[in-house]
Amino acid sequence: MLLLVCYQVQHAIAQISKIDQRVDSVLKRMTLEEKIGQMNQYNGDWAATGPITKDGDKQNQIRKGMVGSMLNVTGVNHTRTLQEIAMQSRMKIPLLFGQDVIHGYRTTFPIPLAEAASWDIEAIERSARIAAVEVAAAGIHWTFAPMVDISRDPRWGRVMEGAGEDPYLGSIIAKARVKGFQGKGFGNTDAVMACVKHFVAYGAAVGGRDYNSVDMSLRTLYELYLPPFKAAFDAGAATFMNSFNDLNGIPATGNSFLQRDILKNKWKFTGFIVSDWGSVGEMVNHGYAKDNAHAAMLAANAGSDMDMESRSYIKHLAQQVKEGKVKMSVIDDAVRRILKKKFEMGLFDDPFKFCNEAREKEQWNNAAHLLAARDMAKKSIVLLKNESPLGRGAGVGLLPISKQTKTIAVVGPFAKAVKDHLGFWSYDWADDTARIKTLWGGIQKKLSADSKMIYAKGCGITDTSKAGFSEAVNAAMNADVVVVTVGEERAMSGEAKSRSSIQLPGVQEELIKALVATGKPVVVLISAGRPLIFNWTADHVPAILYTWWLGTEAGDAIADVLFGDYNPSGKLPMSFPRTEGQIPVYYNYYNTGRPAKTENDLNYVSAYIDLPNSPKFPFGYGLSYTRFDYGQLQLNKTTLKGNEQLNVSVTVTNSGQYAGEEVVQLYIRDMVGSVVRPVKELKGFKKIMLQAGESKTISFSITTNDLRFYNDQLKFDWEAGEFEIMVGTDSRDVKTKTISWTK
Secondary structure: OHHHHHHHHHHHHHHHHHHHHHHHHHHOOOOHHHHHHHOEEEEOOOOOOOOOOOOOOHHHHHHOOOOOEEEOOOOHHHHHHHHHHHOOOOOOOOOEEEEOOOOEOOOEOOOHHHHHHHOOHHHHHHHHHHHHHHHHHOOOOEEOOOEOOOOOOOOOHHHHHOOOOOHHHHHHHHHHHHHHHHOOOOOOOOOOEOEEEEEOOHHHOHHHOOOOOEOOOHHHHHHHHOHHHHHHHHOOOOEEEEOOOEEOOEEHHHOHHHHHHHHHHHOOOOOEEEOOOOOOOOHHHHOOOOOHHHHHHHHHHHOOOEEEOOOHHHHHHHHHHHOOOOOHHHHHHHHHHHHHHHHHOOOOOOOOOOOOHHHHHHHHOOHHHHHHHHHHHHHHOEEEEEOOOOOOOOOOOOOOOOOOOOEEEEEOOOOOOOHHHOOOOOOOOOOHHHHOOOHHHHHHHHOOOOOEEEEEOOOOOOOOOOOOHHHHHHHHHOOOEEEEEEEOOOOOOOOOOOOOOOEOOOOHHHHHHHHHOOOOOEEEEEEOOOOOEOHHHHHHOOEEEEOOOOOOOHHHHHHHHHOOOOOOOOOOOOOEOOOHHHOOOOOOOOOOOOEOOOOOOOOOOEOOOOOOOOOOEOOOOOEOOOOEEEOOOEEOOOEEEOOOOEEEEEEEEEOOOOOEEEEEEEEEEEOOOOOOOOOOEEEEEEEEEEOOOOEEEEEEEEOHHHHOEEOOOOOEEOOOEEEEEEEEOOOOOEEEEEEEEEO
16 A cells, blocks of 8 residues: 555656646747737636627737637637637647636536535535536636635625635635535546635725725734635645735735745745736726836736736736846746646647537536535525414424415515526526526425415515515415515625625515514525625514525525425524624624623623624524534543643534434634634534434544634744633534643
8 A cells, every 4th residue: 555655656746747847848949928928818708707808819819829818718619719729829838718617607506605604515515526527518627716715794795705704614615615626636627727716815805895905914814814725725726816905005916925925935836826807907006006017017026927807918028028127037937837737737738628519518417416506505595593473482483384385475576586596606598597496486396286376576676666565465465374585686796796785675674574564474585695684584584594596406495495305504604793883793803801791781891882792693603493402511631731632522412303414613712812812713513413312422622733823923823821612503602611721
């Protein structure tokens, strides 16, 4: 076995050496203009996930070796056509084709924030794996995902692309998605290169306004925002994308500290960095570059290897080199990184290896992928509330609905919606109407033959008119149960989709009030790309499911949960605020010198006078149709020294009537530090299945690695002292014990 491992390592080293030699061989025969061409990326002329940019001479530029990569060109016929043109260039260097495959291609999975709510790492990796298989079959080599930005501000529309507010959960998910996209390695025709974005701190944009500035301490940067990027790097991510924002006054695209000092030098990243769309040229708008020529110089010197769509490199970089403002070694390093990935993908050996029509056709309607999408979708749903409309207490919630229910009213703008279930960053196909599972259809398939369904739209997503209320109320009055589905339309969360108000749009909450007033049992489903505010609904409706945007299989997955064929197990990856005035709100806050002792404590403490500090729903929160009871924590010791290991265990019992999954969460608090520490930090979790009446003992191991943090000198280390160890069902509901740990 040892001999086999040694052989594999030696073989891998030999392959790397061989590729390096081939890269150098190509590089030394290239002109300066051809090198800069490799650093130039253009958008295709087809609509996909970005603006359409039409150039009359794009094909001629490819033929001259002035283009290294294209994005938004999909389908083997399109990619083959452009690759054939690239093969007419002097150097015959193949193009890289990239695409924003954020949560699926032909099969649309839940938005990434929804997937994060599953806390199911295997399912998340499988989602990325399937997306890679489908898009690679369509001729694509490279996806601009995963987005691993940490965000504590739900006003920012791009929260829908990430994993929420926590660096630990975000890091685990980042690693899983990179592994899913890249599969068994570059060169396999079912794998694509991952692109980790946006480097870095984009999720902390001031005011939650997209593209806005970011201002933070380096300790916050290292402790909260860099870890998911480091996890993605450790997982072998091929490429990184820099972000639109400036960080502490320096645009990320021109930030040498981020791109060279941290990523390329400290982390030893050997892949390449691509700019975000037009971000090189946008440094002029930032006031950091005087013109595009200056921007090209700044970006290249800072370590940005490929210019996406600003045309600054292709128009100005050669002159910057000739004037001595950019060294040839900078150009060579960038081009070497790009060429190396093309070699690793096998494109120099076969430029058309991803252009296989039979493979594309085979993956176009893959039934197994649809099953996986449905599984991922139902795991992403979060049960926020489940009480009896008659207030009969625990264990008698309104959900799940009986399949024998005589009459169900399905009300609201999403009741028969189709494409709104896809969410932002998704693809529109000609047969979507037939393929996408609607809520109406999902419910219809679950009910018995004797059951009746009544439909009333009630209102549109953004309507201000209540004209449809009377029809909806009438439908409710004639039903045994009312299912009302509300939320955001798919263009309300995503890039450039920041919202100052994150209440339910239009008159949707007024519709809910009217339906509740009928006295009928009401279940509310909320479809959205971010945490929304719906306080009246949260306080007055007996049952609420947060259904996000779940993709192609949305309707069937929601119906699986509504009728109990799947017991919801999702947990929130972001805190849900009570009002916009609380934002940013997050679980791992500092205690301050005057912490509030209770929710109503206003005695000169850090508090609001008009609402509690706590979120409406905390990080990690999510209910089940069953009940999970936690025993007391068991520790192998309460005093530790040096490199000893702390073992923590807790017995969890399913004391309800349904089998179900629970996410057992481990948090730690460092009670006294050389810099203040958060009131708790997630350090582990396990998702378990328990049958009704079953108990399991769940164990966690803690070492001093779990205690480390960045001090005021940015040294990553742990300090002796007291620590609170917490285990529970969410960040608020935990069992706690205190230990001491000495050096």
